Amino acid sequence: MRRKLIAGNWKMNGLKEEGLKLAKAVAEKCRGNLSFDVLICPPMNLLGLIGNQEHTNVLLGAQDVAETTKTAGAFTGDVSAEMVKDLGAACAIVGHSERRTLHHETNAVVCQKAQNAIQAGLTAVICIGETEAERDNNQALEVVARQIKESVPTNATAENCVIAYEPVWAIGTGKTPTTNDVAQMHAAIRHELATLLGSQTADNMRILYGGSVKPTNAKELLAVENVDGALIGGASLKIDDFWGIASTQL
Numbered sequence: 001m002r003r004k005l006i007a008g009n010w011k012m013n014g015l016k017e018e019g020l021k022l023a024k025a026v027a028e029k030c031r032g033n034l035s036f037d038v039l040i041c042p043p044m045n046l047l048g049l050i051g052n053q054e055h056t057n058v059l060l061g062a063q064d065v066a067e068t069t070k071t072a073g074a075f076t077g078d079v080s081a082e083m084v085k086d087l088g089a090a091c092a093i094v095g096h097s098e099r100r101t102l103h104h105e106t107n108a109v110v111c112q113k114a115q116n117a118i119q120a121g122l123t124a125v126i127c128i129g130e131t132e133a134e135r136d137n138n139q140a141l142e143v144v145a146r147q148i149k150e151s152v153p154t155n156a157t158a159e160n161c162v163i164a165y166e167p168v169w170a171i172g173t174g175k176t177p178t179t180n181d182v183a184q185m186h187a188a189i190r191h192e193l194a195t196l197l198g199s200q201t202a203d204n205m206r207i208l209y210g211g212s213v214k215p216t217n218a219k220e221l222l223a224v225e226n227v228d229g230a231l232i233g234g235a236s237l238k239i240d241d242f243w244g245i246a247s248t249q250l
C-alpha cells in the first residue's frame, strides 16, 4: 500500500516569525497517529530554524539542492544536499517547473540534483509536467515520458524518490485537469517508471498531483487512481487551507 503524502511547497515565502508560526501550526495539527505523511518545504532561510525545533511528525524538505556532485566548495549561493540533510530535512524537491523555466534547468540537471539528494540520504521529490502549449498540441504524454526517462535516476527506489506531476498551466492558476486526465497521466507515469525502474519499484513509488490543489478539490483529486498525494503551493501558506486539504485524508 502506498501511503499518501501531503506536501507543502512554500516557495519564496516566509520570514522568521510567520514561517515558524506556520510550521508550529502544521506540527500541532499532525500530532498523534496519522495514516498519511505530511511534508513542508519552506525556503532555505527557515530550514535550519524549523529543523531545530523539537521533533514533530511533520517531514521537512528543501525546495532545491545544488547541482554539483561536490558536497562543499567554491559554489557561491549554492546549498548542497548534504547541508540540507544536516539541517534536519528528509526530502528535497528538484526540478520544479519554476526552476526549469526561470533557471533553465534541463532534465539532465534535474537528474543530477535528484542523484545528489539521494546520495545525501534525502528523498528526492522530482517534479514533471507539461506546459499548456504542449497539452494543446497533444504532446503532454510524450513530454512527461521524456522528463521521466531523463530526470529520474536509474538508482531511484520507492523509498528515495517521489514523483510530482504538476501540469505547468495548473500551477497557481486555479485551473486543474479533469480527474480523467489526471488518471490517464498518472497511469502513464507509472507505466514509464516501470519501464525505467522495474514494475515492483514503480508499483511502490508515490506519484503526487500538484497544481491548484485546494480544500474544495482535494478529496476528488486525491481519490483518483494512482494519485498518492498532493504537492501544494499557494494553499500550503495558510494553515486552514493546508489542513483543509490534508484532513480530507483523515
Ligand code: PGA
Pocket (backbone or CB within 6 Å): 009, 166, 170, 171, 172, 173, 210, 211, 212, 213, 231, 232, 233, 234, 235
Ligand atoms: P499551487 O502550486 O498549488 O499554488 O498551484 C503548486 C506547486 O507549484 O507546487
